[in-house]
Amino acid sequence: MSAAPSRRAADARPARVRPVSAAAPPDARRTPRARLLARSAGLLAVLAPLVGVTPSPAAAAPATDELPVAVDVTAVTPQVLAPGQDLRVTVTVRNDGDTELANPSAVLRLSRTRPGTSAELDAWVDAEARASAGSAVGRPAPLGAPLAPGASAEVAFDVPAASVGLLDTPDAWGPRGLAVELVDGRRRVGIERTFLLWLPDSEDLPHTRLSVLVPLVASAPGGGTASATSAQVPAPTATEGGEEAATDEPTPEPTEEPAPDEPVQPEDTALEAQTGPEGRLRALLTASGASTGVSWALDPALVARASDAGPQSAAWLEELRTTAEGRDVLALPWADPDLAALAHADRPDLLTAALASSSAARPLVSEGVTPVQWAADDVPDLRTAALAAGTDVPSLVVGPGALTPERTTSTTAGPVTTVTTDAGPVAALVPDPTLSALLTDPARLQPGATAATLAQRLLAETAVVAHEERETVPHVLATVPRDWTPDTALVTAALDALDAAPWVRLAPASDLLDAAPDTSDREPLPDVSRAPGELSAATVNALGDARNAAVAFAAVLEDPDAHLEGLDREVLRPLSVAWRADDEGRRDVVRTALADATARRSGLSVVLSDRFRMISSTSQIHLALRSTLDQRATVRIEMRPRKACLEVGDAPTATVEPGAEQTVVVEVSASANCDVLVDVFALAPDGTSVATAGRFDAHVSPTIENVGTAVVGALLALALLVGIVKTVRRGQTARRGARLAAQAVPGDESETTPA
Template sequence: MSPSRLGHAMPARWRAVLCVLTLVALGVGGAAGGPFKPGPAAAAAPGVVPTAVVTPAPTPDAGTVLVQVTGVEPQVLQPAQDLLVTATIRNDSAKVLESPRATLRISRFRLASTTQLETWAGSAVAADAGKAVGSVDIPGPLAPGMSVQTTLTVPSTAFGLLNTPDAWGPRGLAVELTDGGRRVGLDRTFLLWLPDETAPAPTPVSVLVPVVGPASTPVATTTPVPAPTPSPTATASADSSATDPELDALTGATGRLRAVIDATGHHAEVSWAVDPSLVEAAAAGGSSSTSWLADLTQRSARRDVLALPWGDPDLAAIAHADRPDLLTLARDASAGSAATVFGGTPQTQLMWAADDVPDATTAALTVRSGARALVVGPDALAPEREAAPTRSGTVAVRTDAGELTALVPDSALTAALTDADAVDPGATPATAAQRILAETAVAAHDRASAGQHLLAALPRDWDPEVPIVQAQLDALATAPWVELTSVTGLIGRAGDDSARAPLPTSARSAQELSPAHVVALGDARASVAAFATVVPVPDTLLAGLDRAILSPLSVAWRDAPSRRGALVDTVLADANTRRTGLSVLVSPKFTAVASATQIRLTVHNALPQDATVQVDLRPRKACLTVPDGPTLATVAAESDAIVSIDVQANANCDVDVDVYLLASDGTVVASPAKFSARLAPTIENVGTLAVGALLALGLVVGIIRTVRRGQTANRGARVAALAAAAPHASAEEKTP
């Protein structure tokens, strides 16, 4: 039986079924999936406005006419709705377009991955643009340099898309310009198709924007430092005046910081990570800075605002120098910020790595600091199995210090918001909105990432195109499959269980501050803090110190290492100056002839406060000792005090003695002094022996003289009387 006869013999209902199956097989019925492959242009489907056949091969005029889609309404098309696509056409060629015609084309295959979206958007002008669904003649001729706006209105039925639950999602959409049947321009975008009653469960999406300013040098320094070249990743210091003009420019009408607030401020669901040092600098800045700060504060109400550590320090540099005390210092400074932009109490639970892929040492530092989450780059912690990709914004990371939540941005969403023109050259607010809707639809449709919380984290140097970003955020806020939510909710959310590539054990960037410099800054801060304990009001000596110490640690200085080095030297010199004002005066030579003696010296206090110090003598030989240890002394402000110290000379010797002034914890608070002592304690001993010997000799001589001289006259008379009386007594005894 011939095919024609077979067709006549089949019942009408079977012919209809066969027709539908054929359309589905060909993709014209709105296939639920399958890859998009650029190919030759096809003829228009039946039932739509006919268009001229397009020559598939490139022509000399191809791409020389600018076509830009400036409007897609509605952004999400549903059955029984008409699609209105507005485009601007400008003749950039050198030829007159005699018969210009605009045609709307669609690729009916659902685009199921970011790769397919990129393939469609990046296809050449002459590549396949799908099937024509509507066209309109443009009044011509169109001379070189002329532009015109046109609108194509197409009913949803003309697209021939299925109404099945799995048919929703993005399709390729294009506006083509032909002249005499030859394609001379094309702009690609996306159609979002959502049949009735097939809306998927919303996918949580968070947008995190860093609000950081320019690099700066602190005012309270003793040596001027060259002002750094404006750095896109910079952070301001609250004590900075040298950068006020730059900050005013950044917060002015055309400045980057103004654009950040204007682009994101109208959506309270967008989270801000704010550097408190920028807030303090803006408060002390010019009119544009203070106006910007007022706007920032107003738009912070009912918004998720997180406080970065003060000055946005380089976590890697601090970690590699093993100085967690500096990060604690920065977090404490943020926690103590009184800026109303942070509400009642600043949230300091978030850290932001300077490197896209931080090492395990940096992650461990974050845990030790008490923070709960670390923002990393899109390339960090990649899934180990490429065949099972995941787009989860949270990943649990185990470190030597404990477990940490890593916030991993989605690369596609982040790229689309960062620079829509880099993703889709010539992007308009309309096409940028359709692209980000397509990206989120792909993620929501993907079973591997369905329900996962997506994150878009913008770079520190983000300079947004305000109309484009506003259109993108507006689209996300109204998309049925998206739920814009704060980053704070993401921090407490568990990530997926997929295996991830571990963070490198240790990886140091050549741009970060050297460990030696970081250690020097930390030691300088500790020394000044210890020095300040000698006065009753330490804050007068510590004012501005923490800001000065933290300033060179900012991520901003990675772009200006030589100036950063000069700043470190200046900050260290300033810290050393803060530790001056106390000195000790002593005679260069001292002689002691006694074993126990006192050494008197003078302590000079040039500080405006009383100072209490310990005077510590440290002999370099054991022949001199200090029995009572350091001697406590209080010296009045701007005066001198004489201090007497008991010492013990143990032998004859010449000894050098160092004199130290110490704080209560033993920190040296003045330059050591030195004197030489000549000890002769045996002179005292010899004298004592000589005197004793003379006394003993006198006693012996006296005894001998007494013996040799015999009895005295009185004693002799008594002896004679006794002798005379003795015979008389004997005679009486003999008488009867």
């Protein structure tokens, strides 16, 4: 049986009023912006004759200055009201005007019409100063004394259940507009609008799945120094072929004394401050860790650095690990790289390295961490989406302003949509803009937000979504920016309210990675878009090329992984999104990273003479391969003559021990006389030079050997011929003839002496 609006509202218990103070002008609560502008205009008008300043006409007091009293709702109890429960509303009123209020009293008002959309909730909160605020509930509560300028008082309304006057049918549940009005006599001088949540029946209640995703990333040491005229050059424009126009930014040079193993003191000092009692990361952990239903997107590089940065960071990390137990934790790529900068430089290899480093570091937090990518800009461009689509983690968190539905419908758009790119589809996780804004900066949508009004607004927004008629349970996503510094009290109260709401189910954000995408038409992403603080393509390519060169060098070593340990982390550091806010600091980190990569591809050299003389058609050239490395290296020695008169045989492979020198012999052959410059390289298996290229001058004279041989042969032949001739011409000597006669046979009568 429904309860009609009670006519006994006047019988409600009178509100209790307690004066608080009449101190100096308050600063604890935010006053309307228009009132502040009006006061600034008045101050400038007074000071103008003294300092020569003329007040701007834009600072004139606006019409809203007619409400000089700030009204803050500090508690609505219970947050979700059921039939039979009494309602208690506590407020603080403060006179921010310059005139005393002679007869102030407070009135509690209730609108009994249920808002059906988020836009209607906005309309209630943003109503004009004199707009209707519903009907009064109970009697006005006189403050009992004038309210002087700067004075404040507390008012508590206790409304019996019978005086609420709302229907108790199941479909009547949901938000109602609730307002506290302060009047002086019959004139409204202040008002605060919030919401009452009415729940006649909690059975068969539709519910909303809500994922809250908070990025846990460090800020740059000098965060906040970026500007549109930063040290980065103006963004280059894309050419027809997809390449970027040349920029004037010089490629950073490596420092001469790299120290890759030494911590970077500014980053460690900054992290100690951020994790300290007043630090942003401390507040972030306290606020988001209060509810186990909140998901984290964690940068593994933050975990690694916090373990060594200092005692405050170590204590924060220990608390992080404890709070992470049983929580949905997603892992960002290592160092949370600027995906836009990588995409515009066409360096998917660096993103692959960041994802691999993140995967290796996930056990630092907890097992079963899910990878995800997060765009640096709220509205990324298609090139950034394509970069994400080309990885093994084809999911991308975008900002609340991206991929908005093209048409307004009666239902809230889903948090997952598919973006088609040249590299394939990517699942875009799209946050709800209203819920995200309420968590990030409540005053944008709920002026003068308190813990109570923020909680009631979030409950109202989720109730509206749960009320929507649809076939499936709605699922919405809320995110906050990377540099979010939460108001711990407000956020904790908001999360507690969401945890307790019967129609809200806090769900892991990782569930969205497997969720069916919303098929509604969305505003497309821009083709190319660059932010002022984005790292230039020239610098990104310098980092990527330096990394690739170091990797190629390590291929000649016995244990390349040991040699490359820590390289990717150094190269990825300056690619972090956080450095967008600190250009000067980023330049130092870039130089350090380049120096580290340069040091990792040094340690081998070729030692040889400056000149070589060759007088034969074939010969051997001896050189030495010297190593200052701490492990064995095997390289291929290749000589490249710059003229065809000298030819080199097969390139020999040489292995040099740590800190030693190895002699290498190269076979060469010459075909003609010439002077030729010869380049000498020590090469990795893929042909990359791994040592400083050497060169020498070769004087090649292979014909000297051939002519000498011919001359010697001719002289020997001539000597032999002369000897024969001289022997023939000399004849027999007397001695040689007598010896022949004595050897004749005696008594041979056949031979007679002529007469």
